[in-house]
Amino acid sequence: MKLPVREQLKYWGIGALVLIVLLWFLGNVLLPFVLGAAIAYLLDPVADRLERAGASRGLATAIITIGAVLLFILIAVLVIPTLFRQTTQLIQVAPELFQNVQGWLSQQFPQVQFDDEAFREAMTNLGEALRSRAGELIQTALTSAASFVSILLLFVIVPVVAVYLLMDWDRMVARIDELLPRQHAPTIRQLARDIDHTLAGFIRGMGTVCVILGTYYAVALMVVGLQFGLVVGVIAGLLTFIPYVGAIVGGALAIGLALFQFWGDWIWIIAVAVIFQIGQVIEGNVLTPKLVGDSVGLHPVWLLLAMSVFGTLFGFVGLLVAVPVAAALGVVMRFLVAQYKSSRLYTGSSGGGGDGTA
Numbered sequence: 001m002k003l004p005v006r007e008q009l010k011y012w013g014i015g016a017l018v019l020i021v022l023l024w025f026l027g028n029v030l031l032p033f034v035l036g037a038a039i040a041y042l043l044d045p046v047a048d049r050l051e052r053a054g055a056s057r058g059l060a061t062a063i064i065t066i067g068a069v070l071l072f073i074l075i076a077v078l079v080i081p082t083l084f085r086q087t088t089q090l091i092q093v094a095p096e097l098f099q100n101v102q103g104w105l106s107q108q109f110p111q112v113q114f115d116d117e118a119f120r121e122a123m124t125n126l127g128e129a130l131r132s133r134a135g136e137l138i139q140t141a142l143t144s145a146a147s148f149v150s151i152l153l154l155f156v157i158v159p160v161v162a163v164y165l166l167m168d169w170d171r172m173v174a175r176i177d178e179l180l181p182r183q184h185a186p187t188i189r190q191l192a193r194d195i196d197h198t199l200a201g202f203i204r205g206m207g208t209v210c211v212i213l214g215t216y217y218a219v220a221l222m223v224v225g226l227q228f229g230l231v232v233g234v235i236a237g238l239l240t241f242i243p244y245v246g247a248i249v250g251g252a253l254a255i256g257l258a259l260f261q262f263w264g265d266w267i268w269i270i271a272v273a274v275i276f277q278i279g280q281v282i283e284g285n286v287l288t289p290k291l292v293g294d295s296v297g298l299h300p301v302w303l304l305l306a307m308s309v310f311g312t313l314f315g316f317v318g319l320l321v322a323v324p325v326a327a328a329l330g331v332v333m334r335f336l337v338a339q340y341k342s343s344r345l346y347t348g349s350s351g352g353g354g355d356g357t358a
Contacts, residue, residue, distance in 0.1 A: 023314045032154055036161025042204060043162070044169050054291070061167045068159075079230070086231045173219050173226075191331055198327040202241075202303075205292035210240045212287060213279055220256060220275045224268055227261055229254075241281070242304070247283075251276035272318075302326055 023030070043064055050060035165172070180188050214237015221229030236250025254272050262268040306326035310318030340346050 023317060029315050031320075033155035033161050034317055035154075035158045037165055038320060039158070039162040039183070040165035040169055041199075042207070043166055045200075045204070047166055057167060057170070061163060064166065065159075065163055068085060068239045083234060085228050086228050090228045090231055123289075134312050151345075162322075194322070194331045194335075195328050198331060199324055201292050202327065203323060206241045207287075208291050209283060210237045213246070213283055214239050216279060217250060217254075217275065221272065223260075224271050224275070226254060226258055226272060228257055232257070235277075247276055247280050300332065 033305045046064055047057065047060040050063060051057060055063065112304070175191070177185070214233050216233075217236045218230045218233025221233055228231065232250055232254045235253065237247070237340040238248045239249055240246035254276065255269065262272075303323065303326050306329075307319055307322040310322035310325065312318070312323070
């Protein structure tokens, strides 16, 4: 005898409520494990390829771990110190940049009263606030013992969790499959495949696009001599997952800095603008079609809404789980719409295809 639909919905609702309560009360505790699971999920295709090449799962995990450690050391030695130094310098010179903006606007548009005292005071206060707040944040992060311990534990626990989950990923998926209710197992498997396709296309694809474009912007801007090129490149790369936002924000910031650094040398200012134009061409015609594709189905507005809601409710852990939850909800909604269109409620006929059950 099949379990009634009402009873099934009750049990599934209880399970969802338990998950929400766990995220609410144990968000900070779950953070290293969520990060470790995300890393394992991202690296699982690499391990699968190594297995198909003849390596065992243990050897594949070891190769990935050694490569990740070497890459982390390389970034920690070559990139992070420069990024931190440039970020600190940008924060320190922010008030001067704002004052330069006011002076430049006054020279270019003398008919507008940009030298108004209120405008000047507002720009100065904004720059000073940015510098003081950022300085306090950096100082707190570096001097707080609790923060130091938390960061240390994060760097210790996350890699360990990621390695163990990567090692046992296939067995873990098989065990979860065994626990699926037999009546709905085929439907759940299909939904899981669709969710995995969406996440693979967005997280792995867009993550790769962000890394490639961020590296390109940073290296190119540093080659032309832009003072804060690495910071601008990182910002543009991080924002690339939102269409056009990364290029607009990064381009505006880079061109604004180039105007003050290279004022009069229009070749370099144009070069900065061309760098971002080339980046947009590469992203739109090569990277996004090849790495992400058109069938992801995760709209940027839907993603931003999910990140805002989950970030507000569950903090940083909410931001991490927002993307998979948004992908899962999108897949489920498309499935429900398809079920509705094949049901008699939609067709209005007694012989409509499908009974709307899953």
